[in-house]
Amino acid sequence: MQTVTSLTGAFPRSEVLVEATRDLDRGRTTPEAVQELVLRTEADVARLEERLGLEPPTGGYLRWQDLFRPFAETWEGFTVGPLTRWFETNQFYRQPILHAPPARVPGAIASWLPPAGKSGPHPRKAILPGPYTFSGLVDNRSGETSEALTHRLGRLLGEEVHELHLAGYTAFQFQQPLLVSHPPEGVRAEAVVAAYKAIETAAAGATTAVWTFFGDAQPSWPLLTRLPVSLVGVDLSETDALKLAPSTERRGLGLGVIDPRTSLVEDPAEVVRLARSIAERHRPSTLWIGPGAPLDLLPWEPATRKLHGLPAVRQGLESLGGGS
Amino acid sequence: MTDRLFPTQEIGSLMKPRWQLLGQRGEPLDTAAQTDFARWNDLLHFVPGDDPMVRKFLGDRSREVGADTVRDWAALFMIRYLEATGLDRVYDGEARRIEMYEYPVRQMRGFQFLGHVRSFDNKYYLKAAGTGEVRLDRPYHVEEFEFVRDHAKATPKLPITGPYTLADWSYNEYYLRRHEGWKGPEVRRSAQRDFVVEIAKQAIRPTLAALIEKGCKVIQIDEPAAGTHPHEAEIVAEAFNAATEGLDAEFSMHICFSDYRPLFPALLEAKRCTQWAWEFANRDTDGRDGYEILKMFNEYGDTRQIGLGVLDPHRDEVESPERVKDRILRAVKILGDPRRIWVNPDCGLRTRRLDIAYAKLQNMDRGAKLARAEFASRAG
Numbered sequence: 156m157q158t159v160t161s162l163t164g165a166f167p168r169s170e171v172l173v174e175a176t177r178d179l180d181r182g183r184t185t186p187e188a189v190q191e192l193v194l195r196t197e198a199d200v201a202r203l204e205e206r207l208g209l210e211p212p213t214g215g216y217l218r219w220q221d222l223f224r225p226f227a228e229t230w231e232g233f234t235v236g237p238l239t240r241w242f243e244t245n246q247f248y249r250q251p252i253l254h255a256p257p258a259r260v261p262g263a264i265a266s267w268l269p270p271a272g273k274s275g276p277h278p279r280k281a282i283l284p285g286p287y288t289f290s291g292l293v294d295n296r297s298g299e300t301s302e303a304l305t306h307r308l309g310r311l312l313g314e315e316v317h318e319l320h321l322a323g324y325t326a327f328q329f330q331q332p333l334l335v336s337h338p339p340e341g342v343r344a345e346a347v348v349a350a351y352k353a354i355e356t357a358a359a360g361a362t363t364a365v366w367t368f369f370g371d372a373q374p375s376w377p378l379l380t381r382l383p384v385s386l387v388g389v390d391l392s393e394t395d396a397l398k399l400a401p402s403t404e405r406r407g408l409g410l411g412v413i414d415p416r417t418s419l420v421e422d423p424a425e426v427v428r429l430a431r432s433i434a435e436r437h438r439p440s441t442l443w444i445g446p447g448a449p450l451d452l453l454p455w456e457p458a459t460r461k462l463h464g465l466p467a468v469r470q471g472l473e474s475l476g477g478g479s
Numbered sequence: 480m481t482d483r484l485f486p487t488q489e490i491g492s493l494m495k496p497r498w499q500l501l502g503q504r505g506e507p508l509d510t511a512a513q514t515d516f517a518r519w520n521d522l523l524h525f526v527p528g529d530d531p532m533v534r535k536f537l538g539d540r541s542r543e544v545g546a547d548t549v550r551d552w553a554a555l556f557m558i559r560y561l562e563a564t565g566l567d568r569v570y571d572g573e574a575r576r577i578e579m580y581e582y583p584v585r586q587m588r589g590f591q592f593l594g595h596v597r598s599f600d601n602k603y604y605l606k607a608a609g610t611g612e613v614r615l616d617r618p619y620h621v622e623e624f625e626f627v628r629d630h631a632k633a634t635p636k637l638p639i640t641g642p643y644t645l646a647d648w649s650y651n652e653y654y655l656r657r658h659e660g661w662k663g664p665e666v667r668r669s670a671q672r673d674f675v676v677e678i679a680k681q682a683i684r685p686t687l688a689a690l691i692e693k694g695c696k697v698i699q700i701d702e703p704a705a706g707t708h709p710h711e712a713e714i715v716a717e718a719f720n721a722a723t724e725g726l727d728a729e730f731s732m733h734i735c736f737s738d739y740r741p742l743f744p745a746l747l748e749a750k751r752c753t754q755w756a757w758e759f760a761n762r763d764t765d766g767r768d769g770y771e772i773l774k775m776f777n778e779y780g781d782t783r784q785i786g787l788g789v790l791d792p793h794r795d796e797v798e799s800p801e802r803v804k805d806r807i808l809r810a811v812k813i814l815g816d817p818r819r820i821w822v823n824p825d826c827g828l829r830t831r832r833l834d835i836a837y838a839k840l841q842n843m844d845r846g847a848k849l850a851r852a853e854f855a856s857r858a859g
Contacts, residue, residue, distance in 0.1 A: 170594055176601035220600050238599055240736075243708045245648060247599040371664075393664060414662065418593055418608045418650040429661055454594025454606060457650075 156434060157441045158472045160208055160465040163328065163366050163388060163411065164282060164449025165222075166215030167458050172196050193218050197269040201276045203459065208466055209445070211279035211326050214269035221248035222284045222330055223292070229263035230311075232256060236294055242332055242369040244452060252294040253304070259311045265322060281324045285331035285365060286312055286350040287339060302346035309350020313357030326362040328388075329354075332448075334379070335370030335393070344378050355383040364388060364409060368448035373398060386439070390447030392416065396433045408439035411447025412468065418457040423464045427471035434472070444468055484817050484854055485807055485847040486567040488636055488786065490699070490733060490756060491827020493557055493572035493836060498536075502549035505542040513537050519833075523559040526552055550575050551626065558631050564837060565844035568636040568697060571627050573827070579640045579701060580648050581605050582619070587682050589613040590649065608650035609674055615682040618689035628694050636697040637690060638733070642679035642718040643711075646671065647704035672714050679722035687726055697729045699756060705746070706737020712745035719749035731756045731786055735826040739772050744779045756786025758825035760806065761793060770806065773813040785814065788825030789846065790839045795831065797838045803846020808853065817854060822847045 168176070175192050178184040200215035219225060221241070227233040227249065236250040269278045286308040290301055297304065316327050339347055354363060365382055368390040372379060379387045380402045388409020389396055396410065410433060412426045426444075434442055444465060450458040496519070498512040508516070516537065520526060526533050536544045557572030576582060581604075584590050589611040595603040620639060627635045654677070655662055655670040662670075687698060700722065705715045723730050731754035734742075739757065755776075763769025773785065789806045790798055803822070811817045822843060828836035 167594075168597065173595045173597075173603050177603070180601050240707070245596075245598060245604075245704070245707065249599070392662065392667070395663065416650075416667070417652065417655055417662070419652045419655050419662075425661060451597060453650075454596055457593050457608075 156439060158469050159210065159441060159443050160469045161211070161280065161326075161443055161445045162204060162209050162213045162215070162450070162462075163409070163443075163445040163447075164216070164330065164368075165219060165451040166200050166213075166217065166449075167451045167453055167455045168217055169196050169199070169455045172217065194269070197278075201269070201278055203462070205276045207462055208469060209462070211324075212276045213280045213282060214278035216282060218267060223248060223251050223289065225264055225267040226257075226284070226289070227251035229260050229267075231258040231260060232297065233293075239292075242336060244369075246452070248292075250292065250294050253297045255297050256299055256304075256307060257297070257311060259314055261318065264315055265319060268319070277323065279324050280326040280328060281316070281319050282328045282330060283312060283315065285329035285334065286354075287343075287347045288331050288333035291333045291337065302342050305343070305346040306349045306353070309353040312350075313353040313355075316354055316361065316363075317357040317359070320359065320361050324361070326364065327354075327358060328364040328366050329384075330449075331365050331367050332369040334365070335367040335372045335375050335389075337370075338375040338378070347378065348381055348383075351382045351384055362386075364407070364443065366409060366411075368393065368411060371395075376400065386441060386443055388443060388445070390414075391429065392447050397436060399437070401437045405438065405440050407441035407443060408434070408437050409443035409445065412444055413446040413450070413461050413464070415446055415448050415450045415452040415458070415461075418453060418461075420457075420461050421464055423467035423471060426464070426468045430468065430472060442472065444472070484851050485820055485822050487565065487822045487844055487847050488568035488756075489561050489566055489570055489572070489840075490786065490788070490823045490825070491573065491638060491701070492576065492829040493560070493574075493827065494829050494831065494833055495553065495574065496556070496833060499549055499553040499556075499574070502536060502541050502544060502552075503546045505546070507539045507541050508537065519556060519560070523556065523563055525555040525559040554623075554626055555630060558627060560833070560837065561840070562631070562633050564840035566633055566840070569627075569631055569633045570636055570638060571623065573638065573829075575623050578604070580645065581607075583640050583645060583682075584649065586616050586619040586686075587613055587678075588616060589653065593650070604648070606649065608652045609646070609654065610652050612653065613674075613677045613681045615685050618686040620686065621689050621693060624690055624695050625693055634697060635695065636699055636731075637695050638699045638701055639683070639686065639690075641700040641702040641705075641715075641732070642683045642722055643675050643715040644702050644704040645678050645682075646675040647707060649674075668711070668714075671711065672717070675714050675718045676721050679718040683722040684724065684726070687722060687728070691726055691728050695728060697731075699731045699733050700752075701733045703733075703735055703737075705732075705734045706739065706742065709738070709741030712742045713748060715742075716746050716748035716750075720751055723751040729753050731784075733757070733786070733826075735788070736761065740775065743775050747779055747781050752783065754784035754786050754821060756788075756821070756823060758788040759810075760788050760791040760798070760825050763806065764791075768809070770809045770813060773810055777813065777815075782816070782819065784819050784821060785810065786821045786823050789822055790824035790828070790843055792824055792826045792828045792830055795835050797835065798842055798846070800842050800845035800849050803843050804849040804853065807847065807850040811850075 197214040366388040386407025390411035553574040554571040561569035735758035
């Protein structure tokens with residue numbers, strides 16, 4: 156079993172970047188100055204990931220205002236809608252409004268991702284909205300059914316994966332909180348499977364992951380095990396993974412071991428004990444260890460502090476015979 | 480308590496006038512701020528226009544006035560502003576407050592501020608962690624209330640952030656750390672309950688007691704976070720009861736921009752709450768009836784007062800008196816007893832310009848009068 160530690164969502168903005176973006180809104184600085192700071196901070200995050208052995212690096216997604224904004228602003232068919240609560244958090248996203256069946260704009264999403272770093276590691280993991288969460292959280296006025304939209308978004312995200320793969324991205328993680336907070340059934344569930352089949356075809360061997368959070372994965376687990384992806388991740392703050400039925404085919408498993416809802420730092424020894432017992436039950440080909448949900452629910456410093464526990468977790472699992 | 484039907488009240492903060500912001504910073508007023516100050520003072524007479532300090536303020540010597548005086552004037556302005564729109568219950572538009580989380584937390588021990596968390600886009604809030612036992616340094620909002628009490632002609636209604644919201648907007652370290660082992664959902668819920676109830680008992684209740692001792696009779700406990708985790712509604716209710724236990728005042732609970740349905744019936748266990756002051760007008764658009772949710776109170780046999788939100792704070796559109804009347808009468812049709820209804824904006828009007836908020840509040844008063852007249856004609 157290979158053990159991999161990785162960032163699994165957006166990282167918080169540094170206090171300096173917080174101040175700069177506030178100043179931008181108040182007209183006290185320029186967009187160019189903020190853009191320069193974003194680039195430098197993304198490089199800082201990528202270097203932090205490299206130093207802690209988190210791979211592939213992501214750069215932290217600091218310029219994304221929310222999970223959907225790059226799509227809502229660049230893909231055809233969308234406009235940016237009202238502020239909407241982001242699950243059971245004190246964060247809000249601007250709900251995309253879909254006026255017509257969406258169309259992808261080549262190169263648009265790539266421009267929202269960190270460029271190849273000149274001085275730091277090049278981000279190679281893309282974190283994208285999962286098609287079910289995406290279709291479920293837009294204000295769909297396109298006339299297309301929810302199922303058809305899920306399937307269509309799967310095909311479009313597949314094209315995105317293909318383009319980013321060619322640009323050097325090697326891993327693609329799809330954020331799917333809605334899959335566990337509001338599990339689909341019947342034709343809606345089949346649309347999810349179809350969407351991921353489209354992604355799998357386009358991924359052409361790249362690593363693909365579905366990451367679930369903000370809900371217990373147990374009710375959705377039968378569906379999650381059917382998805383043709385390299386691994387499925389569950390948030391251990393919400394899901395008792397020891398109660399999940401092991402998959403019949405050997406594949407990867409993701410464990411969200413850092414809880415961004417609390418600043419309390421997890422005890423690596425405790426995490427190792429829990430992760431090991433889960434791994435013994437599921438016998439995954441690869442074990443991904445990372446935050447259970449995006450760390451931008453925390454300020455920069457506590458998020459960084461919590462991440463520093465991951466190398467010890469990885470070493471602990473490897474020393475117990477879980478290494479590659 | 481007013482005897483008339485459909486009494487009116489404010490519900491939260493108002494936009495701070497530019498003259499206040501400049502004046503507090505000791506910066507000279509620009510022409511727009513000077514004009515704005517003079518225009519409102521002509522209308523509301525909140526400070527004597529021939530006061531030498533006012534002359535300094537409107538001249539180029541605002542620094543000599545001092546931030547405290549400017550805050551007092553701002554509070555007086557808001558009190559008169561709200562009274563002039565005809566409200567039965569007023570406060571000071573929260574003129575002295577910057578926000579509703581950081582200030583209360585800074586009056587308590589057991590918290591440590593950790594940094595900024597993004598709320599959305601480039602908007603952030605400073606977030607603290609509960610790192611020790613919650614204790615109150617000193618009751619807060621007391622001087623603020625005394626000022627309103629001494630200057631308001633209408634009944635003051637004090638708003639205060641509730642214990643659940645203070646806990647939900649903080650990280651819970653101390654009470655979580657008391658649980659050994661993996662912190663799964665049940666452990667987190669139990670620790671959260673301990674955290675919330677401790678804030679209610681140790682910080683909010685003594686503050687409320689101090690306010691009541693100074694003559695505060697009507698208190699609005701703001702729990703905007705109540706709808707964030709609907710499965711914790713019983714904790715919201717328990718904390719409300721703990722914060723108000725043994726205290727003699729009218730207590731309302733303000734919640735807004737939430738899905739209220741999952742809060743029933745657990746929230747109704749807040750037995751000491753005498754009024755539910757919620758947002759309704761915001762959802763009364765695009766063919767939807769924003770007041771349908773009131774049926775839930777009937778369903779569970781809850782007959783307490785309703786603070787009926789009839790103004791949408793997110794739109795510049797000024798609701799007509801007829802629309803306000805229509806909303807009140809629709810609520811009466813559902814609830815049956817008109818005496819249960821207080822009329823208010825959905826939430827604080829701080830996102831609207833002061834002239835727009837004023838027009839909205841005036842029409843709220845006119846709408847309530849129309850509704851009263853309709854009832855009087857029915858009775859006649």
